[in-house]
Amino acid sequence: MFSQVIRSARPLAKAGPSIQPALIQRSFHASRIARDHFLDANDEAFTKRALDEANAKPVLVDFYAEWCQPCRVLTPLLKSHTGPESGYDLMTVNVDDYPDLAAKFKVSALPTVVAFKNGAVKNKFVGFRGDADIKKFLGML
Template identity: 85%
Template sequence: MLTSALRPARPLAKAGSSIRPVIASRSFHASRIARDHFLDANEEAFNKRALDEANTKPVLVDFYAEWCQPCRVLTPLLKSHTGPETEYDLMTVNVDDYPELAAKFKVSALPTVVAFKNGAVKNKFVGFRGDADIKKFLGML
């Protein structure tokens, strides 16, 4: 059977036949990584996840800005150390969109990473850190 490159081949039903071609629908769902990386979080998501006193899994909140070059390098490093297979979650907050949130946690330079556990600040670092420093930081939580 010849098929077009734009259209998948479908079995043809005979006239008067009750057999119809089956077209499978594609279902979408959230993966575990999507649930453990909260990228570009708003204030409501921040309050629900980072400030949740019942949350025993540490959440690293990466305060960043689009124009910040060190932020662009740090975020992928943080992603590699967080997620469903680790003990840590990651949340990113754009300080240009939520300056009052950044001010509340005394973010004065970028990037700034604040670690929360049980709704409280556990640790913080300012500026770019390499892979070894990130591992050391996570070990202190």
């Protein structure tokens, strides 16, 4: 367990004229946190998270490119629907940096979103989708 001491500039309560600044003890835990967004993942991160057979939490993998305008609009929409409280994780993979990974999952147009659960492909869509279509897609997982 990590801890950090923070000095307060003002006292916690007025008890008399000789109050020294109070020391407040804050602890930080080194426990594992539920991550929700894995942006610009590499081969190793992709294999470790999306292809993990023990991972029952669905992972949406957004295959994108920097130059793709629909990708720039879709990624923030996907971020708004994923996270620890949503039950879905989001991973983005730049196809220009990892063309072999994109080819392995037959990404032929951008954006392409592939949903993985327990290490296997469960569903996918190609092209831009709006808010309602993303909710429908997530409901099918």
